[in-house]
Amino acid sequence: MKTMLMVISLVLGSTVPCPGQTMVLQRGSEKFPVRELPDGGRSVVLDGRTYFLVAKEDLAALSAEAEVLRALVTKNDTLFAKHDALLSHYARFEESAETLVRKQESQIEQAESINKAYNELYNELKRIAGMSPWSITGGIGVQTFDTDARIMGALGFGYQHWTAQYQFAQNYNGVLVGFRLAL
Numbered sequence: 001m002k003t004m005l006m007v008i009s010l011v012l013g014s015t016v017p018c019p020g021q022t023m024v025l026q027r028g029s030e031k032f033p034v035r036e037l038p039d040g041g042r043s044v045v046l047d048g049r050t051y052f053l054v055a056k057e058d059l060a061a062l063s064a065e066a067e068v069l070r071a072l073v074t075k076n077d078t079l080f081a082k083h084d085a086l087l088s089h090y091a092r093f094e095e096s097a098e099t100l101v102r103k104q105e106s107q108i109e110q111a112e113s114i115n116k117a118y119n120e121l122y123n124e125l126k127r128i129a130g131m132s133p134w135s136i137t138g139g140i141g142v143q144t145f146d147t148d149a150r151i152m153g154a155l156g157f158g159y160q161h162w163t164a165q166y167q168f169a170q171n172y173n174g175v176l177v178g179f180r181l182a183l
Contacts, residue, residue, distance in 0.1 A: 025053075133160045143169055 023034035025044050034044050034053065042053040054062065126132070135158040143152045152172065156165030158180070167174040 134158070135163075137163055137165060139165075143172070 023036075023042065025032045025034055025046075027046070032044050032046060034042050037043055037052075044051050044053060137154070137156045137158055139154040141152055141154070143150050150169045150172065152167060152169030154165045154167045154176070156163055156176070158164070161180050163176075163178050163180060165176040165178075167176055
C-alpha cells in the first residue's frame, strides 16, 4: 500500500489538471477517474477500495506527524502499563489492609470478651470472698490512765481504704479516723 501511495503521489506531483479538465489515473491499460473532494483533496477508487491522493510534500509532513504520533502512542502505552501496575499494587495493598483490619477487629472482640470475663470473675470472687468496699469494724481493748486501766470498745465503719470509729469506755468517748494500707 505504501508503494501504491508513492506511485499516486508521484503522479500527482507531476500532473496538475487545468480547471475544467478531469484527471485520470492510469495503471497499465486501466484508467481510473480521479474525483475532486469538497475540501480540495482528491480520491480514486482502485480495486473497490478508495484511496486519497496526496502530494509528495504533504506525504512527507504526514509521515513525520505519523511518526510523532506513533512515538506518543508508545509513550502513552508505557505510561498506561505503569499506571495499571500501580493500580494493581494499590488493589493488593487495599486487600492486605482490609485483611489486617478484619484481623484486628477480631482480636479486639476477643480482648473485649476476655476483659468482660475477667471483670465478671473478679466481681464474682469479691462476692464470694465478701470483698465489699464497705466494712463494719469493731474492737475491744484496754486503756490505761496513770495507774488506772479501763476496758474500752470501738465500733465503726469503713469504705475502701478509709475507716471511722467511735471509741467508748467508762468516763471516756472518742472518735478515730484512719486509713488502711494493703501489704
